[in-house]
Amino acid sequence: MNRSVNRNVKQRKIHMIILIVLILLCTILGGGYYLLKQTKENSEKTNRQKQSAQTSADSAQDSNTVEYKGETYKYNDHLSNYLFMGIDTRDAVDTYQTQEDAGQADAIFLVSLDRAEEKMKVLFIPRDTMTKIETFNPAGKSLGHTTDHINIQYAFGDGKQKSCELMKTAVSNLLDGLPIQGYCAMNIDGISAITDYVGGVEITVPDNSLEEVNPDFKEGAVVTLTGENAEQFVRYRDTGKSQSALVRQERQKTYLQAFLQKAQQEASKDAGFITGLYESIQEYTVTNMGNDIFARLLTASQNGIADSQTVPGEGTQGQNFDEYHVDEEKLKDMIISMFYDKN
Numbered sequence: 001m002n003r004s005v006n007r008n009v010k011q012r013k014i015h016m017i018i019l020i021v022l023i024l025l026c027t028i029l030g031g032g033y034y035l036l037k038q039t040k041e042n043s044e045k046t047n048r049q050k051q052s053a054q055t056s057a058d059s060a061q062d063s064n065t066v067e068y069k070g071e072t073y074k075y076n077d078h079l080s081n082y083l084f085m086g087i088d089t090r091d092a093v094d095t096y097q098t099q100e101d102a103g104q105a106d107a108i109f110l111v112s113l114d115r116a117e118e119k120m121k122v123l124f125i126p127r128d129t130m131t132k133i134e135t136f137n138p139a140g141k142s143l144g145h146t147t148d149h150i151n152i153q154y155a156f157g158d159g160k161q162k163s164c165e166l167m168k169t170a171v172s173n174l175l176d177g178l179p180i181q182g183y184c185a186m187n188i189d190g191i192s193a194i195t196d197y198v199g200g201v202e203i204t205v206p207d208n209s210l211e212e213v214n215p216d217f218k219e220g221a222v223v224t225l226t227g228e229n230a231e232q233f234v235r236y237r238d239t240g241k242s243q244s245a246l247v248r249q250e251r252q253k254t255y256l257q258a259f260l261q262k263a264q265q266e267a268s269k270d271a272g273f274i275t276g277l278y279e280s281i282q283e284y285t286v287t288n289m290g291n292d293i294f295a296r297l298l299t300a301s302q303n304g305i306a307d308s309q310t311v312p313g314e315g316t317q318g319q320n321f322d323e324y325h326v327d328e329e330k331l332k333d334m335i336i337s338m339f340y341d342k343n
Helices: 002-028 044-063 150-156 161-174 189-197 230-235 244-269 273-284 291-301 328-339
Strands: 065-068 071-075 079-087 105-114 119-125 130-136 142-149 182-187 201-204 222-225 285-287 305-310 313-317 322-326 340-342
Touching: 065 328, 079 161, 079 291, 105 150, 105 161, 105 291, 119 291, 119 328, 130 150, 130 161, 130 322, 142 150, 150 161, 161 182, 161 285, 182 189, 182 273, 189 230, 189 273, 201 244, 222 230, 230 244, 244 273, 273 285, 305 328, 328 340
Parallel strands: 079 182, 119 305
Antiparallel strands: 065 071, 071 340, 079 105, 105 119, 130 142, 182 285, 201 222, 313 322
16 A cells, blocks of 8 residues: 555646646757847738638627537536747846836746646647737836737736736637646846756756767767756857758757656655755746645646647748748637537
8 A cells, every 4th residue: 555655646747747848848859049139021901801700700609619610519617728838038037127128028828727638738839929918118108919829928027026927918818819828938147057957867968969069079979968058058050151050959858758757856856856856946946836736737748748839830931030821721620629519
């Protein structure tokens, strides 16, 4: 009996680490800082069409049913949806006060928990997704809505609850009024903190993409990452080279695999490891989700991820920055398949 209990406790520890790593992944996939600049290329006609479509979607959401392609679908009201974000800022969150402190949500994904089946689905939202966002002046007065990169919606808040609420609204609007029950955002200083907490992470460098900026990261070299060099390893990319983000992604995978292995080792030796791991990043996070929600997600994580998708669309080069344009028809198909049941 004790052996069975100990095994269950160990499994819960491991799945809690996986959940924390999921949040960490959200952060390290962020691309870094860039200047805020609103795009003003969309016509009034396009805005009216999107607003009209959103009004129809909101009405359908209120009734919990939608008519789509000749069929009637009902929203799965057993779902609870939680927004996770990685923010490109530093320092303790409680020091943030204005838009200048807020930063941008450089990685965004939605975790949908089916409370009846105890299963999770994950929807990834590209940071450069062009969608309707609400803009504000530095004094906090609304300037109305425009179409721009979804990740800068976070920057029009305070870097805390207001920013998270703005993002929650923007993501919900993008997904036809999908209800979102909670949010969790973590900034990039969490990378160093979490790496140091596990006592460093040993990796084998997968390629030579970092050798010019740091000779220690020569392909094939075995390196121990600490709080001092972990961020460089997982975030640096040569923006002058095409598809450099894909090269960086391979380093991120290497880090995550090594981190998870080290965290599992530490958890097996220390019963208080998980609590300490969470506390090590707490000052870098903003959330309205209580411990009961994280515990529910933890339980569901033992059943794996039932579905994982990315908002459908196409990446293009905009006038100033990369843009990701959503395929509206495919998005509607995806929303129906992920969040609705045939009535």
